[in-house]
Structure formats: C-alpha cells, structure tokens
Amino acid sequence: MNMEEKLELIFNFLSENRKYNKDLQEKSYKSVIFSYSTQSDKVKSLLYHCVNTQSQPKIDELAKFYELIHSHPKCLRSFKAFVKEIRVAEGYSYEDLYCGLKLKHGWGPKTSALFTKSIFQLHSGSYDRKLRLWKDAPKIIGEQDRLYLPVDVVILRIFKEIGCTSKTFVGINNELWNHYKGSEIEVWDDLWFWGFVTQKGTGPDRKLQWNPNKYWSLEHSNKNAGVVKAVERRAKNFLKILAKCRS
Helix, strand or coil, X not given: CCHHHHHHHHHHHHHHCHHHHHHHHHHHHHHHHCCCCCHHHHHHHXXXXXXCCCCCCCHHHHHHXXXXXXXXXXXXXXXXXXHHHHCCCCCCCHHHHXXXXXXXXXXXXXXXXXXXXXXHHXXXXXXXXXXXXXXXXXXXXXXXXXXXXXXXXXXXXXXXXXXCCCCCHHHHHHHHHCCCCCCHHHHHCCHHHHHHCCEECCCCCCEECCCHHHHHHCCCCXXXXXXXXXXXXXXXXXXXXXXXXXX
16 A cells, blocks of 8 residues: 555545544634633734643743734734734745744744644634634635644654654655645644544654543543544544554
8 A cells, every 4th residue: 555545544534533623623722712802812822822732842932922922912913914924925825824933933843833724724614703813814725825734743653653754744744745735734633633542652652542541631522421432433443544554
C-alpha cells in the first residue's frame, strides 16, 4: 500500500467521524470566547488559549507579542486589520495570517497553525455563528490559500506508524498538500483527537491503544456513557486502520 492509499484510508475515517471532535472543539471555543463581552477581549482570549497549548511557552518572547496586541487594540477589530499588523508581505489570506504569526516572538509553526485553523473553523459555517469574531474572515480556503496542520508529537507518532519518512512539521504538511487541498486540510485536524485517545506513554515511541484515561482527561469531551462507548469503538477501528497501513 503506497502513502496515498494509506492517507485516503485515514482521511475517509476522519470524514465519517467528524461529529466527535467537532462537539469537543465547539465546547472548547465557547469556554474560551463566551466568557468575554467585547470583540477584542474574545480575540485576545483565543490568542492566549492557543499559546497556552505549548508545553514550554517562551514567556519572555511572547510578552513582546502580548504588548503589541494590547498597545494596538484596533488590530483586533477585523481579520484584515490583524493580518496587516502582523504580516510581512501583502495579502489577506489564511496563509498570510499563519506566516505573520509564525514570525512573531514565541509563536512558532505549530501554534500559528493552531490559531489560523481555529479562525477558519469559527467562520466556515460549521460552528455556532455566535462564535464568529470577525465579519471579514474568509469563509472558504481559496485556490491560492492554504491551511497548515498543527503538527505535534501525537500526529508525528501517527505518521511514523504509517511509514511516513518525514518527521517534521513542514514535511508532513507537504505530504498532505500533495494529496489534499483547501478545507480538506481542516478535516485532518481531527487526527489529533483520534491520535490522542489512542496513545499511551510519552515520546515518539508511545504505545498505540485505546486510552480511556486520555478521553476522560479532555475537559470538553462528552462523558455520556453511550458516547464514550461509541468513541471507543471508533478509536479501535482507527487503530485497525493504522495497523493495516503498517502491514
């Protein structure tokens, strides 16, 4: 089985089981955004939330970015205003948003991809409209635009399992772009959820198995007994797909 066939097996699984991660994501976004009344505070809350997913945030460097958004609050009023504040080149695409953030002190590719993906999700029409932050945020990924998968150790472990030779953020995104485009990359974002609940241990050689403790540790996962059982069944199917890709 070549890499294209392996990716298609996983992509089909992700496409068929979107509701579980979407439910978790939407609850998470609501907890981050609905606590604030003003638009600027909602945007700042999401920015802080994405940065705080880092295992070792570079606080001294990030302080410069925080100072920027607090001293220039007008940049938080719209998608274009924010991209204009952080960008290097001309343009108002999601890739411009990603590239601008990546160059800011303390952000890096994974966190920049996470915020960019979040903004797309909030404005693409699949989530509660009350979560939308900017009226001018693009609702689709244009032909000349692209999203980046927020690659971390969970996702690296999966790509290692299926025999992908790349072990980097750039390499894995390039591999996906060879076969998928536009909003299809956003579907791949669900890979983290299924990878997280099917991994045990730490490091690149963590074991692959259904891990209910990981599922219960997710604050916004649905704890209904029937849903937990459904996720377990699908997680085990996901593991079978990875095993098939490995053989």
